[in-house]
Each structure stands twice: as structure tokens, then as C-alpha cells.
């Protein structure tokens with residue numbers, strides 16, 4: 001267990017990785033200053049620019065390796081969102097690993113008092129060098145009418161759109177002046193392809209097609225797709241099925 005504040009940033013990141021990678025997450029360090037350079041004032045995080053933060057992403061494996069074991073251990077009735085609770089559980093385990101360090105964990109779904117997201121995970125993913133964030137301004141010359149709102153979307157080099165941002169952990173007392181910034185892989189360089197990506201994400205996101213904009217090494221299982229396509233209030237049935245099939249498997253094993 002890591003317990004001292006004089007831990008190096010490198011040691012912290014490698015300990016966080018060993019907590020999270022085996023259960024299907026990716027961990028990407030960045031400096032708070034890199035993030036703050038891009039975002040507008042209301043989103044600026046109030047820390048020294050060299051403060052260490054890590055972005056946490058869930059890969060397609062997270063459903064099998066973290067979520068299913070989590071729901072099988074828990075009484076999920078009454079839990080607001082089992083995926084969010086599962087991620088919160090794993091963030092808590094990371095925090096417990098560093099009792100001497102003050103850590104702020106910000107989930108992707110958290111809002112501030114003005115109902116703005118507390119963290120813009122796509123920008124964090126870009127500055128961490130993990131996933132390129134394609135925005136309207138990356139299509140030059142512009143393609144849409146002035147009053148049309150086009151939301152940006154991040155594309156993972158291995159999983160395309162088959163991943164989710166889960167949040168950021170900020171290690172308040174750890175600075176990492178030596179961390180080197182790397183550019184995220186620009187996997188969609190062609191203007192027409194960027195237009196296709198942004199239109200699929202903005203206009204047809206429900207058909208999942210934006211997620212396959214590049215060839216991928218792994219994607220969500222059918223069961224995982226069904227889970228995410230189900231309205232949050234109706235997901236309990238699927239959770240129950242996962243629990244039942246785990247019970248059956250363990251009975252067969254005895």
C-alpha cells in the first residue's frame with residue numbers, strides 16, 4: 001500500500017494502473033495546467049498547473065471484468081445507476097490505496113452548482129494524449145449552417161467509439177513537472193471522414209455507427225449493447241439476469 005506524500009507521480013500512476021487496468025479501465029495521466037489552458041473560465045480547475053491528474057476510461061472489457069462481478073456482490077435494488085456505482089466503488093479502492101494523499105475524484109456525470117459539468121472529459125482525454133477530441137473546428141473549411149449545433153466526439157485509437165469516459169482523479173498534493181505531453185493519435189485525418197463522424201454522432205448516435213468509424217480491436221458485447229440501449233429505469237431486469245446466471249454458474253461449479 002502506498003502511504004506517503006513524497007511518492008513520485010510515476011509511482012502514483014503505476015499504482016493506479018495496477019488498481020484499474022485488470023478490471024477493464026485505462027488510466028492516462030495529465031497536468032491540470034494542460035486542461036486549464038483550453039477550457040473557458042467556468043470549467044477551470046482550481047489547482048497548480050503542475051498538479052497530477054489521471055483520466056479514467058472504461059474499455060469494452062469493463063462490463064465483464066468490473067461491472068458483472070460488482071453487481072453480483074451488491075444488492076442493486078435502490079442503487080441509482082449500477083455502472084456509476086461500480087465506477088465509484090473502484091475510485092474508492094484507488095483512494096484507499098493512498099491514505100496520505102488528498103484525492104479529488106470527479107465523475108463524468110457530476111455537475112457544479114450552476115449545473116455545468118464539473119469536468120470536460122473529452123478535453124481531458126485529448127490533453128492526456130489518450131483520445132483525439134474531434135470538434136467542429138477540426139473541419140476546415142466549416143461544413144454546417146451557422147445556427148446548427150454540432151457536438152464534438154472523441155475517437156479511441158483501439159476502440160473507436162466503443163468506450164466511455166468515467167472521470168478524473170486529481171492528486172492534490174502531487175506535482176509532475178517532468179510529465180511530457182504527447183499528442184493523441186489523430187486517427188481521422190480526412191475532412192470528409194470527420195464530417196461523417198460528426199454527423200453520425202450528432203444525428204444518428206442511436207444506431208451506434210459513429211463507434212465503428214475506424215476498425216476496432218474490441219467492442220461492446222451484445223449483452224453490453226442491450227444494457228446501454230435500455231433506459232436506466234429498466235436496466236434492473238438485466239442486472240437481475242446477470243446475477244441469476246452467476247448463481248447458476250456457481251451452483252454448477254459445486
Ligand code: B12
Nearest residue numbers: 038039040108117120121126151153154164165201202205
Ligand atoms: C451534457 C452532455 C450531453 C448533452 C449535450 C452534449 C454536449 N456535448 O454539450 C446531450 C444530452 C445532448 C448529450 C448527448 C449525448 N452524449 Co453526452 N455528454 C454530456 C456531458 C455530461 C457534458 C458535455 C458538455 O456539457 N460539454 C460542455 C461544452 C461547452 O464542452 P465542449 O463543447 O467540449 O467545449 C470545450 C472544448 O471545446 C474546450 N476547448 C476549447 N478549445 C479547445 C481545443 C482543443 C484542442 C481541445 C481538446 C479542447 C478545447 O473548451 C470548451 C469549454 O470551455 C459529457 C460528459 C462530460 N462530463 O464531459 C457527455 C458526453 C460528451 N456524452 C457522450 C455520449 C456518448 C452521448 C450520447 C451518444 C448519448 C450517450 N450517453 O450514449 C449522446 C450523443 C450526442 C447527441 N447526438 O445528442 C460521451 C461522448 C464520448 C465520446 N466518444 O466523445 C460523453 C463524453 C460521456 C462519457 N462519459 O463518455 N450529452
